[in-house]
Amino acid sequence: LLINMWIIVGLVVFCAANMLIGHILIPSLVATSHIPPLVEKTRPLFLVLAIVSFGLAIVVFLQVLDLASVLSRFWDYYWI
Numbered sequence: 001l002l003i004n005m006w007i008i009v010g011l012v013v014f015c016a017a018n019m020l021i022g023h024i025l026i027p028s029l030v031a032t033s034h035i036p037p038l039v040e041k042t043r044p045l046f047l048v049l050a051i052v053s054f055g056l057a058i059v060v061f062l063q064v065l066d067l068a069s070v071l072s073r074f075w076d077y078y079w080i
Contacts, residue, residue: 001067004060011057015050022046 022043029035 001064001070004064004067008057008060008064011053011060015053015057018046018050018053022050 022045026035026040026043026046030037030040
């Protein structure tokens, strides 16, 4: 359960990093001519990676919800 929660954190950070690269860094660097315009063709790759990692984070979150039922064996009350 705890490992899956850390996996969710990693996937969300990976999703955010890809969104930043795809939406902010690449267009900004191309507009200022720091990188060649050819690099802008890689933007869809970063956006697809962001969507896939967010989808995986949702799947792992659903697994965490399923695994959380084990906690009721140790604690009767979740909201302590």
